[in-house]
């Protein structure tokens with residue numbers, strides 16, 4: 001059972017300019033082992049959502065207390081290793097544009113590492129010491145040998161590493177899930193060496209896809225405690241002390257079958273189409289599409 005707590009805007013820590021965006025749509029009886037897993041089939045449930053007029057951030061309040069959330073992630077199931085590989089390929093392309101700007105490639109930290117798919121790409125890109133943090137045991141079990149032992153099976157809190165010892169910190173499809181995104185970014189800024197970068201990939205709540213799908217968009221989900229616009233994610237990074245902040249659209253490359261899983265259609269219809277796609281191997285055709293995600297990069301003060 002989840003216990004809930006009220007909170008203010010997770011970026012400016014105030015609620016004086018917050019207004020109601022949507023009441024909660026949440027039935028605890030429908031929670032299951034997949035509810036806190038990555039890339040799940042959307043359940044159409046979300047917390048009560050407020051919009052901060054100061055930060056342009058949409059945030060959930062009340063939210064489950066941190067211990068309950070950690071417990072939910074620890075026990076979450078996992079079934080998306082193949083999709084994680086495709087996502088890692090997309091992120092590796094982003095990485096190739098950032099890595100040349102870094103002062104060194106001595107250590108990289110991936111927050112919300114999942115099955116370590118992106119950590120493999122960090123190793124390939126030449127980072128000497130690659131460390132992941134992941135609270136869910138299920139995806140870690142899928143990690144390849146050589147990566148698994150580099151994943152620390154817990155929530156990242158910045159306390160285990162020396163200040164200034166990290167060249168790159170990545171936080172991919174994770175910042176919406178953490179109870180304190182500002183705390184995470186401030187910790188990241190402390191750990192980074194001067195000129196080191198924090199790379200965030202997250203949903204853009206003002207993307208065309210989110211606007212077209214309105215409340216049926218999969219971004220409105222109980223796993224998401226906050227959602228950022230391009231201005232919102234910029235505010236988060238700048239408030240955490242990052243400079244040279246860049247925000248842009250991410251073009252995802254996924255198999256057709258995965259796009260279908262995300263589509264807002266009845267599940268019986270989706271199962272039928274999926275069976276046909278499986279038989280014809282069209283399921284594996286890769287499609288590039290701006291799926292409403294954004295990339296944000298900020299550099300630690302030199």
Ligand SMILES: [Zn+2]
Pocket residue numbers: 009010011012013014052053054055056057
């Ligand atoms: Zn705010």
